[in-house]
Amino acid sequence: MEILRAFAIGALFGIGLYQLLRRNVIRVAIGLVILSNAVNLFLLSVGAYDGIVEAYAKAVGQRSDALPQALILTAIVISMGGFSFMLALLYVIAVRYRTGDSDEVRGLSH
């Protein structure tokens, strides 16, 4: 299953990059979410144990690896915070430059 997973993560990453490179700022925001999904999936997949049961003390059998889970739990929440902030920035940009096209946001060249 890892081989499939590797290709899926690579595909998600590529799709995220493609979205980031587009001119429409909404698509850029979407790309960011896809990228963070890909990274979270990667972290989850490199855990040491292929679990049969969830990581609870009372569970019997091979538990899944708790460590990467705890890490991505934090990562998911943080990336939502960052994502919201980025949306707010995009909104301000859209208002200031009167556009949703990142090519028209050219403060650097003036």
Added chain:
Amino acid sequence: MFTPTLTLAIAWIACAAGSIVALALAILPAARRLPAPLLGWMLAIAPATAFVALAAQLPRLFAGEVLTWRVEWLPALGVSFGLYLDGLSALFGLIVTGIGGLVLIYAGYYFAPTHHHTPVHASIANPQSPNPESQIQNPKSNDARFFVYTLLFMTSMLGVVLAGDAITLFVFWEGTSVTSFLLIAYKTKDEEARKGAFKALFITGGGGIALLAGLLIVSAISGGADWATIFRSGAALRDSPWYPVMLGLIAFGAFTKSAQAPFHFWLPTAMSAPTPASAYLHSATMVKAGVYILARMHPALGNTDLWFWLLVITGAATMVMGAIIGLRQVDLKAVLAYSTISQLGVLVMLIGEEATAAFKALVIGVLAHALYKGALFMIVGVVDHATGTRDLRRLGRIWRAMPLTFAVCSVAALSMAGLPPLFGFLAKEALLAAEIEAVLPAIMRVILPAATVLTGAFILAQAGTLALDTFVTPAGAGFFKTVVDLPLTGEGRDDPEDVETIDRSKPAHAHIEQTLAAHDPPLAMLIGPAVLAALSVIITVFQPQMFTDLLAGAASAAYGAKVKVSLDLFHGINLPLILSAIAIVFGVGVFVLRSPIRSVNGLPALSMNRVYERALSAIDRLAALATRTQGGRIRVYLSVILVALFGMIALLGNLSQLFAGLPLARLGEHFVKDLLDPMALLRAFSLLLAVAAAFVSVMMRRDLLAIIALGASGLAVAVLIALEPSPDVALVQVVVDLLSTVILILALSHLPGAQLSRAEALNHTDRAAAARNALLAFIGGAIVTVMCLYAFASRPRESVVTPYYEQNAKPLTGAADIVGAIVVDFRGFDTLIEITVFSMAGIGVFTLLRKALTRREAQRALPNGESPARQGLDAFRASPFTHALTYAALPLAFVLASVQMIHGHDEPGDGFTAGVTLSLAVGFWYVIFGYEVAKQRLRALRPGLLIGLGLLTVIAGSIAPAFLGGTFFSPFDFGAALGLPLPAGFYLSTSFLFELAICLAVLGAALFIIDTLGHPEGELE
């Protein structure tokens, strides 16, 4: 009382303290009313103290001792702050502090507003005179800053000459450049002054960097930065292949600082500094810093052919050039500036010559020049004050009105002219004697004396001009045209190196009136020039032993071996005396013929000023070219970054080996085995769904559909997480994915509709760009795939950390949920920071949209009266059924959240999920009921309060155990400790408090986000 080395430190500390006092006086309002002369006298205490402290050490130095003092500065880098006093440092140190004290006293009167009275004509004729008096006439201008700059300079300059190592020297060297810049631009409103200051900083600052590089190379080869180490490794330095580089760099630093050709051109424009500063910095001290560093490095770097030719040629050229151009000047300060350049050339040339006689001439030259030039600059300031002009063509016949000033000026000018029995005569004798030394190449024994005689003649003529044309002859005597006929521009002044400090718009007769009103300044103002002029006589006439020893000590230190110095004027009829006589006769001739000489227009066309200006504009053009590559398109920047990254991977990574080593076979085996697992098919399906949904988000033309596809992709990821199995994370992923989708849709509803459809159309128009992006994305995805393949095949199958958590979660934290235990207990501090960051993001969104964006800007977004895509969320029409569900959602969410928090440490769910669940319910309200209604009904939920409560709860909850027998952040069951009758399974513990706090903070931040993004358009505050 003090140890000698400590006294050395005291000398420098006295000046540093003086600058701090000056700064305090400049800032304190009470002190600003102090009269300037009092200020001058008070602050002169600092250099006087330093002078005495240095002078007290002279007997030790004469006995051959060298004093050092050092404190560690950056011990890890081997850098220390060191002071060093030998004969050379002592000579320069005494000049710096001695003349410094006199200049401060003089400056007090220079800046005093009272004694100058302006004739009526002049002020009527030109009320906006750019003359220095405009500063002085304004009693409100705070000239305390002059004293601040000057004392800071003095501290730096004393630091340069007392520095015990290369690093300390460089730091103070830069200090002198900066303070010099401040003084040149002292008249901040004068554009020429600002340009001149920048020019000086540009040239000397560039030299400073070269000097640093040179000194660092020297230190690296010597194995230490202090002088003793450097002197010891002189042979190694001279034999090093780096020798030309280090000598070139150090010489460049020295030449720029000491205004050697072709870097001399900053000095004449530096004359826009107040005259006391010109006297001090740009004549007596700072410009000699380059001479000092060359003399200092001579024992280590000298005695090579390169040293000889580099210094002698540069110095001789500078000497002749300064003397000739100087005579053409009409501004008194410009004349002095060029004669200073000439003398600096003499000094550099002497260091290059390297005979004992040369070093004798060097030290005599340094002291003689400092004495007479310092005096002359101060006299020029006095004349400028009394008459309101420094224009030689307008000055004349004021000796009767200013007899004392004239007397002092005459003595100093005689010394400058090199006439016996003054010190300047001795300097010239010594110079000529050094040039006929047998060690020099034969040709130089002819060229150098000839050049010196020529220079001596012109300098004599300049001295005559200074004394006679200013005080004795009628105005304009030395010039062909009479003063009234003076053109307003030009007259052989097309060379921009001439100083344009003279106001040409003022009618000439006004100056003549002023000239008649001239008078001697207060006696105290003449103290400085008089002392310096008197010393020029006393040293040669009485030949005090102390001066002989001082000069001999300095010359020996610079030469690196014993040098004898005698102050006898007469050594019998010898070649130097004859040459000197020739120079005097020739000089008198030049003075008599000064008018025709001045009108000869044969100066070389190449002006360094023009080179400098061209170089500056070239830099500007280069910068413009560089900024042109900045197109400002964000995606272009991102593409460049990606291409560079891919290029780096392709170059540095061994690609063929990388692909050959792909662990496909091993992973393939696993894959086949996994196919037998019934869950595997579900996993494969979820992966496919995640990728497919993400791909749909690319293809969808409408943004809204793309967002929904994104949500689907996120949910597929949640399923994958749940299959791990990892219920806690899956729950969080589900709620976060939903909330993200809601927020994105809220944001979408705020972007103006027309713009959005335009932006949407862009997605599919530019096919070339799409192909480029697709290629980049494909390469990026491929790299990540390869990385994943390697990572998955080689990941460890035994964890070091996880078993610890599994075994200790229950005993140490009481939590059955290991993931929950890690989040709120084992890594609790991490989580505290995390929710703080999340809260900040919420507050940041709120601040950006509510505070940073003004209403006006928000409305500007709709240029043609376009309406936003949807009017907030109010326009949404919902059925009563939906309303009922929405009403139910909130209490249900509360129950769910509570259960998740209470049982979070044993069952799936935690504070994050609880917080986001609640936020989702609230978001639902905003969507269904519209902003106004939701806001109205949920007004009890105040985001800021929730965030504050959450963070305070977690901090209080984690500190409390520290006082109850545990440590900061250790688990503690408050319920059990207080004996509260709680239902089974509910523990009022630190974990519960933490979960509650996370829930509150997340809810608060999410509310901020929903509230601001859900705000209807056009009603921004």
